[in-house]
Amino acid sequence: QSALTQPPSASGSPGQSVTISCTGTSSDVGGYNFVTWYQQHPGKAPKLMIYEVSERPSGVPDRFSGSKSGNTASLTVSGLQAEDEADYYCSSYAGSNNYVFGTGTKVTVL
Amino acid sequence: QVQLQESGPGLVKPSETLSLTCAVSGYSITSGYSWAWIRQPPGKGLEWIGSIYHSGSTYHNPSLKSRVTMSVDTSKNQFSLRLTSVTAADTAVYYCARHPTVNPSFDLWGQGTLVTVSS
Numbered sequence: 001q002s003a004l005t006q007p008p009s010a011s012g013s014p015g016q017s018v019t020i021s022c023t024g025t026s027s028d029v030g031g032y033n034f035v036t037w038y039q040q041h042p043g044k045a046p047k048l049m050i051y052e053v054s055e056r057p058s059g060v061p062d063r064f065s066g067s068k069s070g071n072t073a074s075l076t077v078s079g080l081q082a083e084d085e086a087d088y089y090c091s092s093y094a095g096s097n098n099y100v101f102g103t104g105t106k107v108t109v110l
Numbered sequence: 111q112v113q114l115q116e117s118g119p120g121l122v123k124p125s126e127t128l129s130l131t132c133a134v135s136g137y138s139i140t141s142g143y144s145w146a147w148i149r150q151p152p153g154k155g156l157e158w159i160g161s162i163y164h165s166g167s168t169y170h171n172p173s174l175k176s177r178v179t180m181s182v183d184t185s186k187n188q189f190s191l192r193l194t195s196v197t198a199a200d201t202a203v204y205y206c207a208r209h210p211t212v213n214p215s216f217d218l219w220g221q222g223t224l225v226t227v228s229s
Contacts, residue, residue, distance in 0.1 A: 001171075001172065001173075003155065034214040034215075036214070036215045036216070038156070038216075044221075045205055045219040045220065045221055045222050046156065046205070046216075046219055047219070048215055048216065048217045048218075051213050051214070051215040051217070052213055052214075052215075055213070057217065089155065089156050091156075091158070091215075091216075093214050096169075097161070097163075097167075097169035098158075098169065098171065098172065099158040099161075099214075100158065101148075101155060101156040101157060101158060102155070103155050104155040104156070
């Protein structure tokens with residue numbers, strides 16, 4: 001299984017929106033509604049931000065939203081804040097009890 | 111409050127076995143969740159290593175072939191990872207995580223532990 005493809009970087013000014021894509025195949029992203037997104041600040045453990053494509057765990061701001069179309073999932077961060085500057089990783093169930101992560105996107109708040 | 115804490119040697123020699131333990135506090139490890147190991151080489155992305163389900167079944171990343179063994183110690187409320195025949199490519203921060211399988215995700219993570227493979 002190959003890593004899901006994400007853009008290396010994305011950026012936006014405070015208050016703006018940024019969208020990160022996550023492209024896989026019909027064997028992972030396109031085949032299941034089990035896409036998750038994680039936020040990772042430098043030197044810290046990842047934090048779950050979105051599960052099942054678009055569901056937010058308790059405590060995650062509604063500025064974070066997820067969607068999927070075909071083999072590509074997306075994470076949108078609206079109303080960018082300084083603390084949103086971090087690395088973001090997508091992940092997907094890939095069948096047969098396997099999971100695959102994305103290549104990661106560094107989000108910069110300008 | 112549920113917490114996970116990894117522990118184990120920070121340095122392992124090439125060809126030897128990497129062994130890590132994840133202690134779970136604030137929650138009984140037998141109460142229904144599954145558990146996972148994920149790693150991150152320095153400066154690189156995340157890689158799922160494998161998961162041990164509540165049923166006791168284990169599944170691992172096919173890329174790691176048969177080098178991975180995972181187990182649960184209910185008496186100590188912890189679970190473990192063994193990775194055999196390590197090389198420099200196995201140098202990474204290793205994370206343990208809680209793995210809900212009803213809503214598949216890794217919803218709670220340990221702080222991670224750096225394991226370096228070097229002679």
